[in-house]
Amino acid sequence: MMKVQECRKKGIYNIGFIDPHVVKEESVRKWPNRTKNIIFTAMDRQHACTFILLPYNFDFHWILISIEIDRSRVVVFDSLRRPKEDYQSLIDILQSAWARFIHNHIGVATPPSDLYIKTDFPCFRQKQETNLCSYYVCEHIQDFCSSTKRMTQQQFDIWCMKEDLIKPERIRAIQESLCGFLLDEVINRKGEFYSDQRISVGRLDRNNRGGDNNDDDY
Template identity: 30%
Template sequence: MKDVVFTYVKNGPLVEPAQEEDLPRQMLGLLNWYKGYIKHKNAKEYIYAEVRYEHHFKHYWVQIPLSELFQLFNLRDLDKSIISCYVLMKKREMRIRNIHDVGFIDPHIVNSYVLEHHPADVEDDLWRFIRKQQQKSDILFPYHFGFHWILMVIKVQTSSVLVHDSLNMDPAIWGDMRKMMQKVWRRFVDTKVGEFKKELHFKMAVRTTGDIQPPGTNLSRYYIYKHTDSLDGRLGEAGELGVQVVAPEYMPTWGGAATAETESRRLTPGGREGGSGVCTENGEFRRQPSS
């Protein structure tokens, strides 16, 4: 008899009941929130995170399907939305810890799909992210193409890019993004006074045993978490390989439209008030006037 594969169903469990007691604290908190949220009669199949200019240099929304929470709990293939939330969480974490020399590029905004269909938007967004973060020592850029992720670390002062690839794939596969980055870099250098090289130098990171993804798996997203968390020991420990990405302590506004950073203020499901708005039971976000 074949084993029954545990799969996601609408309003179904995120983990097997026997596994709940073994969950880390933050994941257990997320699971309890999910159990409460799906009881609302108007609960949607997705939630939103609102990103404002002060969070990541432009205003946009990230849609997170609830099915992605199932994928996260079960360490399966993840969508861009979860990686995007991870990037936003890390930005907030670094502000709290007074780490100011690391920047990010949100893969929700810059990825292979947008590059293919809206190259002008990708150019403008890359230009914005580099220009706004030019004083950073490193700019971390998780890039998604096909069914794979790599992490590029842009080192502005040395005009170089260190590429972490858990599968060590042929760089020609993502050559279109490399060309776009060179184009944006030349645009950046032409407007700056300094000893910047005209071309970015790309170098593949030397892989160790723990950096190699097992063949036949789709776990490259989790290697992005690991490389990010272990960057010079500044961004925290890899620990749960980034599954804390959606922990309530970091993203406390999951009940519908959510802000990427709420500091000590909270928005919670079920219509309870927070510092800047209300999330209603059907997942809508209503902003309250400033006092």
């Protein structure tokens, strides 16, 4: 949500997103057809984007999926390098959505073929028995959104070597970014995502915020 807003404000239009609250392990397992339609719609509406990013959680582990339509491939950023079989159900749905997409968008993939799933792309690695996977997903999304150009493989290899260690400054930068977003856009009454919970549960009259409230439960 924060990065969608940031890209919109900065005029970064080559990055698209799929909501991880909509495409998740439960939806993949229980509603595969609905999930396929959601992914197809995301591809269809964001087909001009260089990257379509999907943070995905399965078995209490986060990975980042990057759909690259112009390359007919999906890149998996997994800090633990879990076996692809662990999220094969999602891959199958992606392939099904892709087949429908290239049928509707003739010429995107010539000749038509399945998505190439790249799981060995160099990325940050976390130590075993740590729970830093969500941090690494945030790091990757941050780097996608901080540059409008696609890195070459060589540039990315060099970048990974330089950033091999988690520096406290990088962690603080993400913390400050999240805190700033919450303060400015969620807690602030003028923020885009502000929600008055008293209104949502019907305890406050929208037309009389400053007036008396006679609800004994309030």
